[in-house]
Amino acid sequence: MIYPIVVYGHPILKKVAEEIDKDFPGLNQLISDLFETMYFSEGLGLAAPQIGKSIRIFVIDGKPAAEDEPSLADFKKAFINPHITERSGELVPMNEGCLSIPNLREEVLRESHVRINYYDENWQFHDEVFEGYKARIIQHEYDHLDGILFPDRLTPLRRRLLKGKLTAISKGNFEADYRTILPGQKIK
Ligand SMILES: [Zn+2]
Numbered sequence: 001m002i003y004p005i006v007v008y009g010h011p012i013l014k015k016v017a018e019e020i021d022k023d024f025p026g027l028n029q030l031i032s033d034l035f036e037t038m039y040f041s042e043g044l045g046l047a048a049p050q051i052g053k054s055i056r057i058f059v060i061d062g063k064p065a066a067e068d069e070p071s072l073a074d075f076k077k078a079f080i081n082p083h084i085t086e087r088s089g090e091l092v093p094m095n096e097g098c099l100s101i102p103n104l105r106e107e108v109l110r111e112s113h114v115r116i117n118y119y120d121e122n123w124q125f126h127d128e129v130f131e132g133y134k135a136r137i138i139q140h141e142y143d144h145l146d147g148i149l150f151p152d153r154l155t156p157l158r159r160r161l162l163k164g165k166l167t168a169i170s171k172g173n174f175e176a177d178y179r180t181i182l183p184g185q186k187i188k
Contacts (some may be wrong), residue, residue, distance in 0.1 A: 001029075002178075003037045003051035008101045009170025009183035014147040017047075017054045019081045022123050024055070031078050031121050034059045041178040043099045044072075045137045047144030050100050052187035056081050058141035062133065069133045082118035084142055085127075087111035094136055096150050102174040104165060108153050110139050 006012055020027070030048070034057065038046035044065055047058035057080050062072025089112030097105045114135045117127040130138055140150065151159055151166060168174070172182045181187055 001033045001036065002040045003033060004179035004181050005037070005041055005099045005176075006050050006052050006181045006187065007169065007172070007174075007183065008098075008149065008151075008166060010100075010181065010185075011183070012049055012052060012054055012187065013100060013144070013149060015049065015054050016147050017049055017056045017145045020055050020057070022119075028121065031057065031059065034078070035061065037178075038099075041099050041176075045141040046099065047141045049144050049147075052181065056145045058082070058144065060137050060141060062137065065133070072133055075134055075137075078121040079116070079138070079141070080119040080121070080123070082116050082142060082145070084114050084116045084139070086115035086129075087113065087139070088115075089113040089131070092136075094133075096136075096140060098140070098150055099178070101149065101151070101166070101169055102176040102180075104162070104169065106150065106154060106158065106162070108140075108150050110136055110153070114138055116142070 034046050037051055038059060044062055045060040048055045059078045062075035066073035091109045092112050093107045093109050095105050096108045113131045115129045119125055170183050
């Protein structure tokens with residue numbers, strides 16, 4: 001099932017999401033819906049709060065970006081109850097976008113390396129280090145689980161300059177090829 005995407009300004013995107021346990025009802029279906037929604041909306045990653053579920057899961061498939069970043073070709077994963085235990089390396093600037101903030105891209109500084117532990121869709125535990133573009137996507141999606149969106153990572157000045165655009169987006173003044181839920185609209 002393809003879910004609508006919750007848009008910037010909706011309070012669920014600011015919540016710290018909850019961990020789940022192994023027998024969370026409908027977990028497999030939810031993971032496959034996250035992938036399906038992500039592919040439909042043409043994102044590289046999608047976190048459960050973005051479909052209105054305040055739980056700690058996100059999915060990533062870097063394949064669409066593999067032409068520019070060959071390392072992403074087989075980077076397809078589900079992360080359940082993830083914990084970033086270490087961020088290291090240089091702070092690297094990179095342009096980021098977010099399905100919850102349609103048509104806005106900004107340069108965001110993030111660490112080049114992360115160490116993260118998580119359960120996968122088969123409830124296997126992993127403790128891994130990622131770098132570069134992978135570390136970038138992971139940190140962006142992980143932020144969603146803590147109620148953090150990329151504008152929160154910008155300088156106060158940059159954020160102030162974007163305020164008008166962000167307000168417009170939260171009011172639905174954007175074009176997107178996927179269905180959305182605006183702030184004030186109910187999540188079904
Ligand atoms: Zn995002």
